[in-house]
Every structure is written in C-alpha cells, then in structure tokens.
Amino acid sequence: MAPSNTHNSDQKPGHGFIQGHSLIELAKIHKTPLYVYDGNQILTNFSAFEQAVSLLDSKVHFAVKANSSMAILSLLSKVGAGADVVSGGELERAIKANIPAQDIIFSGVGKTEDELLLAMRYNIGQINIESGPELDKIAELASMHNLTCSVALRVNVDVDPGSHEKISTGQNNTKFGVSLADGKAEEYYQKIASHPHLRAAGLAVHIGSQLTNLAPFEKAYIALLEFADHLRANGYDVPCLDLGGGFGIDYENLKQPDFTEYGMLINRIFQNKGYRLGFEPGRSIVGNCGMLITQVIYVKQGTDKRFIIVDAAMNDLIRPTLYEAFHQIVCLNEHESETGIADIVGPICETGDYLARGREMPLVLAEDFLAVYSVGAYGAVMMSNYNTRPEAAEILCYNENVHLIRPRRTITDLIEMEKNPF
Numbered sequence: 107m108a109p110s111n112t113h114n115s116d117q118k119p120g121h122g123f124i125q126g127h128s129l130i131e132l133a134k135i136h137k138t139p140l141y142v143y144d145g146n147q148i149l150t151n152f153s154a155f156e157q158a159v160s161l162l163d164s165k166v167h168f169a170v171k172a173n174s175s176m177a178i179l180s181l182l183s184k185v186g187a188g189a190d191v192v193s194g195g196e197l198e199r200a201i202k203a204n205i206p207a208q209d210i211i212f213s214g215v216g217k218t219e220d221e222l223l224l225a226m227r228y229n230i231g232q233i234n235i236e237s238g239p240e241l242d243k244i245a246e247l248a249s250m251h252n253l254t255c256s257v258a259l260r261v262n263v264d265v266d267p268g269s270h271e272k273i274s275t276g277q278n279n280t281k282f283g284v285s286l287a288d289g290k291a292e293e294y295y296q297k298i299a300s301h302p303h304l305r306a307a308g309l310a311v312h313i314g315s316q317l318t319n320l321a322p323f324e325k326a327y328i329a330l331l332e333f334a335d336h337l338r339a340n341g342y343d344v345p346c347l348d349l350g351g352g353f354g355i356d357y358e359n360l361k362q363p364d365f366t367e368y369g370m371l372i373n374r375i376f377q378n379k380g381y382r383l384g385f386e387p388g389r390s391i392v393g394n395c396g397m398l399i400t401q402v403i404y405v406k407q408g409t410d411k412r413f414i415i416v417d418a419a420m421n422d423l424i425r426p427t428l429y430e431a432f433h434q435i436v437c438l439n440e441h442e443s444e445t446g447i448a449d450i451v452g453p454i455c456e457t458g459d460y461l462a463r464g465r466e467m468p469l470v471l472a473e474d475f476l477a478v479y480s481v482g483a484y485g486a487v488m489m490s491n492y493n494t495r496p497e498a499a500e501i502l503c504y505n506e507n508v509h510l511i512r513p514r515r516t517i518t519d520l521i522e523m524e525k526n527p528f
C-alpha cells in the first residue's frame with residue numbers, strides 16, 4: 107500500500123490525490139517532472155507549530171531556505187508568519203511576499219556589504235551576526251550610513267545534533283556562530299550593546315536540520331539560556347532568544363509532524379525566564395507538503411539489477427545524491443502485487459544521479475507515474491540546470507484550486523539567458 111503524504115491523500119496506488127486532485131491528471135496536464143504542494147497542509151503545520159510554542163511570548167519565522175516559492179511565502183505571510191532569510195535574494199522574496207520587515211531575521215556566516223545594507227535599509231527585525239569581522243562590518247556600515255539596526259549574536263554551543271554531517275551546524279568545528287568557549291561571545295555582545303548604531307536584540311542558536319531527537323535541542327537551549335542569564339546578570343539587555351529551526355520530519359513512515367513534546371520542552375526550559383522567543387522552522391512546515399511526480403522513461407534490466415529510469419533527476423531533487431536522503435517513492439498506476447528490487451535513476455550522466463537505490467517497487471512500466479514523497483523542503487529550492495535540463499514546474503493545490511506557481515522554462519529560455527560573444 108502506498109503511504110500517505112498528507113491527510114488528504116488517498117493511500118491506494120492508482121488513486122493518489124492531493125486536495126481532491128488526481129496526481130496522474132495533474133501530471134498529464136502540467137507534464138513531468140512536477141512538484142505538487144498541498145497549501146492547506148502547509149498552513150496546518152504552521153499553525154500546529156505556532157500552537158505548540160504559544161504559551162510563551164513567541165514569534166515563528168519560516169526558514170525561507172527550505173522553500174522560497176513566492177506563492178508559499180505569500181500564503182504563510184497571510185497567516186502572520188515571519189521569515190528567516192539567509193541571502194539578499196531571500197530577503198527580497200520575503201519583503202515581496204508582504205512579510206513585515208520587522209518580522210524578518212537575517213542569518214548566515216557570509217553576508218556581504220550589499221546584503222547588510224539592504225537589510226538595514228529595510229530596517230528588518232534582526233540581523234544575526236556570526237563572527238567578529240561581521241560585527242565590525244555591520245558597525246562600520248551603520249555608522250557610515252547613519253543607520254541603526256537590531257543585532258543578535260548567534261552562538262555556537264558545541265552540541266552534536268545527531269543529524270547528517272552536512273546539515274549539522276552546532277559544533278565548534280563548523281563555520282557557524284561564535285563559540286561560547288573562549289569569552290569572545292561576551293566581548294562581542296558588549297560591543298553590540300555599547301555601539302550607538304546597534305541595538306542588542308539578544309542571542310540566537312541553530313544546531314542543525316532534521317533533528318529527530320529532542321535531547322540535542324534541550325542541551326543547546328540550556329547552554330543558550332545560561333549564557334543569556336549570565337549576560338543579564340552582568341547588566342546587558344537580552345530581550346530575545348532565537349531558537350532556530352531543525353525539527354525533523356518522518357521521511358520513512360510519513361507521520362505528520364507533532365510539535366507537542368517540543369513545545370513542552372520549550373515551556374519547561376523558558377517559562378518565567380522573561381525572554382521573547384523566536385523560532386525558525388523550515389522543513390517541519392513544508393517538508394511533508396510536497397511531492398515530485400515523475401514519469402518512467404524506460405525500465406532497463408542490467409546484469410546485476412533493474413533500473414527504473416525516470417524523467418526527474420538530481421537536478422530536480424538533489425537530496426538523495428547529496429545527503430543519501432531517503433524519500434518514499436510509489437507508483438501511481440495500478441499493478442499486480444508482485445514486486446522487485448530496483449534503483450530509481452534519472453537521465454543525468456552521473457552514477458550519483460538517483461532518487462532511490464535498492465528499492466522494492468511494483469513491476470512498473472514505461473510511462474507509469476511515480477510520486478516521490480516529502481520533497482516540500484530543500485527540494486525545488488536546490489534545483490539546477492545541470493545537463494541543460496529546465497527545472498521541474500511547480501504547482502500548489504489550495505482550497506481545491508490548482509495554481510501553477512512556477513511554469514517550466516524552455517531550453518530556449520535557458521540558452522537565451524546567456525551572452526555569447528562569438
């Protein structure tokens with residue numbers, strides 16, 4: 107039986123629906139590869155997260171890096187989401203989606219002068235600084251342009267999130283945050299607090315993504331709180347603690363994210379402490395709300411194994427290649443119960459171009475449609491044009507309507523973007 111991705115999806119192969127729309131029909135109309143999102147489920151997840159942390163003074167900032175579609179940002183903006191951005195481009199998207207500047211946080215280790223100035227001119231709610239040189243740069247720009255901005259210090263609490271190496275950010279051997287180990291963090295906070303053009307917004311932490319266990323969150327948050335209390339005891343104003351994102355989703359069994367225990371942890375650690383709290387969830391809001399529909403081009407029997415060759419490739423979804431990530435994949439067409447092991451691969455000329463390896467699948471045929479589950483986060487945002495392949499199109503199902511939110515570009519579009527001096 108095919109697993110269900112959203113509460114509205116029918117579980118039977120051949121009857122895959124999203125918000126009442128047949129995935130096969132959508133694929134036939136819009137062609138494949140095709141990202142299909144469930145807008146209602148995105149809002150359900152967002153409000154569940156908000157609810158879980160609502161006992162304390164808190165604000166939820168959607169991490170735009172997870173899915174920066176203008177339609178999805180606008181949908182979230184309508185229900186009062188703030189945004190966490192990591193580039194000038196994401197900042198412009200959040201502003202264009204009508205997210206109030208004061209509800210935007212700018213994170214990241216390498217913000218350029220232009221990006222910092224952009225953020226200052228928009229007067230965004232908080233810039234999270236991650237190093238001494240970045241602090242000096244912000245201070246210099248703010249003074250030079252006679253601007254004032256709110257700055258938080260992202261600290262590195264040296265906690266292992268227990269996640270994949272490439273999405274772990276909480277340890278001292280990563281490039282993120284200012285270590286609590288050597289006294290620099292307090293020195294920098296003092297600099298922020300005493301600078302005439304900077305306002306001390308507080309502290310921030312983000313130890314990684316796809317955390318499936320609450321223990322590392324707890325360790326990190328307690329370390330952050332101890333440092334915040336220490337700063338307060340030394341007379342500094344520390345209004346807000348930004349607790350980052352990272353809440354993992356269930357890629358294997360596709361259970362809906364349940365934020366209840368996370369919310370209880372937050373209450374237990376932060377109640378009666380007098381800090382405003384910020385959150386930056388990305389994956390847990392949109393991850394289980396997207397599917398990638400792809401069509402089988404050929405089924406090839408190799409000497410050792412069977413290859414299901416589909417029209418989606420690593421340029422459309424790089425997570426399996428980059429992180430060895432697992433995504434459930436089901437065939438949307440009806441088949442007998444017989445199954446076999448196969449690799450599901452794309453047309454790109456790299457052995458690393460696969461969506462799944464060694465997967466038990468029905469005996470699918472050329473032209474069948476497959477649905478790759480849980481691709482709403484870090485899916486479409488990482489698309490590229492490798493092998494001169496136009497990106498997959500994206501559609502959003504919301505309140506029974508289907509919106510084409512990113513039309514597929516043509517090969518001509520791709521080539522004409524370039525300038526050829528010869």
Ligand code: PLP
Nearest residue numbers: 169213315351352386387388389
């Ligand atoms: N905040 C920051 C600073 C991040 O780097 C990330 C992603 O790694 C997030 C929030 C969102 O994390 P997630 O999508 O795991 O919730």
